[in-house]
Amino acid sequence: MVTDANGRTVTLFVQCLVDALYPEVAESMVRVLEQIGLKVVCPVDQTCCGQAAFNTGYRRDAAVAARHFVEVFERAETVVCPSGSCVDMVRHHYRELFCDDPVWLERAERIGRRTFEFTQFLVDVIGRLDLGSRFAGRVTYHDSCHLLRGLGVKDQPRKLLEQVRGLTLVEMKDSDCCCGFGGTFSVKYPEISTAMVEQKVENILASGADTVTGCDMGCLMNIEGIVHRRGLPLRVLHIARILASQAKG
């Protein structure tokens, strides 16, 4: 049963990767949020949280993105994002970017507290587990590093998946082991990164799953990249796609 979530407004923070490469993920997220009675708004000036620049060491460039983010989102009541690592960036690393700037620091911290990852928002803030979704398949869940270790989100996506009709959730070995994406690391150290994602895919296939899901397109893009190159029989889907799915199981 779908109930109303008090007509509350949520503001979409799309994540640059989803915005440019996987727009269907954000569309799925909107469908899920609207379906449970939330009003969804999307600031059209948003660009990127700055994580890639920050992780590569370009803090001044990252701060440019961070200030833009704060300006775009600071009037929002609740911000929801389909990526754990972007939320971790906003919540925890903006502090490091603005450690010498008390005014921006305060503005960033204020918006950080109101910014949530999609599954974290659904389970911890709204308290909704059953979204009426249907999805046929054996699904395994990959724990993204920053979502798990930065935000402590581990059970929330699993709880949501368990409620999906037709879906069998299976655990892979070392689901919390990094997939080898690591932003620019994947491009600069391709051999190491590839060895890590090969291991991940091996564990996914060994679980007997036909679909792998997660809450971060960075990891999923990495996994999809190798799965597609090798033509492996595995679907790689962001969790929003599964939760928005209404296909008969």
Add this chain to the structure above:
Amino acid sequence: MAHIQTEHYRRESRKALRDPVLQRALAGIQSRLGPATAASYRNLPEGPALRQVGHEIRRRAIENLDVLLEALSERVRQNGGQVFFARDAGEAVAYCLKVAKAHRVRLAVKGKSMVTEEIGLNEALAAAGIEAAETDLGEFIIQLAGEHPSHIIAPSIHKTRVEIGRLFSERLGIAYTDDPPQLTQAARKALREKFFAADMGISGCNLACAETGHITTLSNEGNIRMASTLPRVHIAFMGMERIVARLEDHDVLFRLLSRGAAAQSLAGYVSYVGGPALDAHADGPEAFHLVILDNGRSRILADPVFREMLCCVRCGACLNVCPVYGKIGGHAYGYPYSGPVGAVVTPLLVGINRAKDLCLGESLCGACRDACPVDINIPRMLLELRAKLAEGDSRWRVKPVGRVQKALFALWARLVRDRRLYEIALAGMHLGQRLLPLERGMVRWLPAPAAGWTRARNLRPVASRSFVRRWKKQHENA
């Protein structure tokens, strides 16, 4: 000084990735020790929060290092030992050679010690005609093989028992066997002879105690105890950060360290060494020397950003969970300290530019922090090192690296503050990607600097319309 080969990180990583024996060994140790250590923290009577208590004890010790080291050296001298503060590897090695010469040492036995690897002690002793025999079983194996440790706690993890069987039959003159108990017995026999014949014992120090003047060693083979008590002279080496104030602090830290190192409640042998034999107590060597090594640690201490790294107790727990270490092993790091600890400590000790690949070649997954028995925030320091490499740093004498990358991020910074420009750039990429070869709808090849991605992976092309553009269009029309 240890031979620094940090520049070869990429080459050595590739070599390691192609070595199936190493790959199996690394997967084996990580699957055994990683989860076991995590479970051992959960089973602590005080709960996993003891890691933060341990962190606090270490932090306090580091904040008061000058006072603690002064107190320690006073106590050691009172107890009849001698203390030498070595500014660098050269001074530490020279002091050891001087002591060895004064005592006419021909053969030394060694307990496992990373700091002696750091200063290249074995090579220096060999050059002076002194045999330094490693007595930790793993170290013994790799010394026979003429190699270097590949793991802080399990130095010979990269060798199989078949390789060890062959090595022992060649070098110890025994019949070939790959039976671990028989191999261990053969090593034990060879080592006993060394222990009884040695003139000098060399050890590291896990954590000294300032108030009592003891150094301590932890082992599971009892070898360090024999190396430090049987020979006439005992010389111990410690990095200047390896100290705490009080005896009680050892309780918390040794329980944490043993869990981090091998998922044990406590290591099999914990030895307190207080100095040489005296009239009042007959046990111990005739002479005891303690070498306290700086070798770049003062510079780390002076920088509040990296000071936390001195809290490290070198247990190796981070190696057992690091997915990068799990693929490339210890040798790729080109210096005795490998894995996440090596990725931070080594650049700080040998030069950030020189060891840049160590801190750039990590995925920032954060598993190391969860595994650390004293909760050191290694990812934070990796990010700090990267910031220095990106922008340059006069204090650490870092030259900026990656000019192309810098220009790209500068351009990116121009775009991210203006959605209109950003949208034009996305449209440009969408157009530009028409020139790229596709495979079943995905990009198969990318030019530099993104070429690394498509070595083994395809990439989803940029959508014809970004989500934000779609949203804007929909909601403007509505």
